[in-house]
Amino acid sequence: MFFKEVETVKYEGADSDHPYAFKYYNPDERIGGKTMKEHLRFAVSYWHTFDADGSDPFGDGTISRSWNRMTHPLDKAKTRAEAAFEFFEKLGVPYFCFHDVDVVQEGDTLRETFFYLDKMVSFLKEMMETSGVKLLWNTANMFTHPRFVHGAATSCNADVYAIAAAKVKKGLEIAKELGAENYVFWGGREGYDTLLNTNMKLELDNLAAFYRMAVDYANEIGFDGQFLIEPKPKEPTKHQYDFDAATSIAFLETYGLKKHFKLNLEANHATLAGHTFEHELRVAALHDMLGSIDANQGDLLLGWDTDEFPTDLYGAVLSMYEILKAGGFKAGGINFDAKVRRASFTDEDLFHGHIAGMDTYALGFKVAYQLLENRAIESVIEERYESYTKGIGLDIAEGKTDLKKLAAYALENDRIENKSGRQEMLKAMVNRYLLNALRSEPARKEKH
Ligand code: XLS
Ligand code: CA
Ligand code: CA
16 A cells, blocks of 8 residues: 555545545536536546656656655556556546556667556556546657657657657557547647758648548557647747647648547646637637646746646636536546646645645536526627627628628718626626635635
């Protein structure tokens, strides 16, 4: 046993003072015909939770996990997997996510890497079967190893492109074997730093061909999970090709790939792109491209990808609102692509981070559900655009007009009356929903 301090985390309600209990996430509570567990589809990310050691560009690791101390790669990987499944089960999450290198380190050769991976996949498969924990998505890490210095599917070096292809081929076989519900592409180093050394057209063509080959291979082996592209504007490269939802959708459309993909949107990537998370979710939903989310948050004062556990209730309401408005998750879910701060180095901090994130999203979900059910926002928006439901507005909406007709109309109707956008009133309304949800379950001081 690795987490001796923590028993199975249960729902106790907002009144609970138990540090390892859910205050808002009640997995079995039924809302709108589904349980909260089914709505939210929480997943733990392997890399931040079981691999990360707290190192940053200025300092060495501050976290030494007992499960990462074995020397042989496979012994270490198996011990880590045991810790991971103990964690999943105690937390009661239905899913997890991983990159190939998260579950076992690379070998000296690609052949050795694949040998290790095969061993670990059988090991994980057994643990998944006994625990019932499922794979939300897996992916191939094509950014950490020095060979990916110029990118993977956008590298200037064709040999690197081939290695990336081999890793994705393996990743899809793993996805099929473990029944992954999605397969993710995050273009870690798919971008560039300067046009002085970059053939952008060739890189984009190559990237599209790479995705095409992945789609073909998935069909060939019968992997029917959902392909997801994860946008991010920058970091590590200066210009990432999958900048944001709109850019990624336009890229997929241009290359005729759109129908094979949806997006995995990350909150912190949205803010790095200068968007709100809800903006990214809305753009994706408009194109029927909302697949899954990486829940986390950045820091207002830091301009990089801090991957903090989401604790911002207001943000969780607005993002869950978009997700529910779009019809909720299908193959996707809420993956905590979030890490504890390097000063939070105990194993128990991993529970605190996840419990905080799960409660935040659970409350966000409940409030968003009420807002939608009461049509609190929808009715205001409908009223705001009412002018398009009759007269000249209806003609515009139905494409029944032209500049000449509009000009003739305008000449007779140039005394404009606009109505208030009532932003402050609406924000106060969202606050009221949130505060009411909190008030019905009053908070008490936690014991530590
Ligand atoms: C990094 C990304 C990465 C993807 C999976 O910023 O968030 O972790 O989610 O490769
Ligand atoms: Ca992510
Ligand atoms: Ca991130």
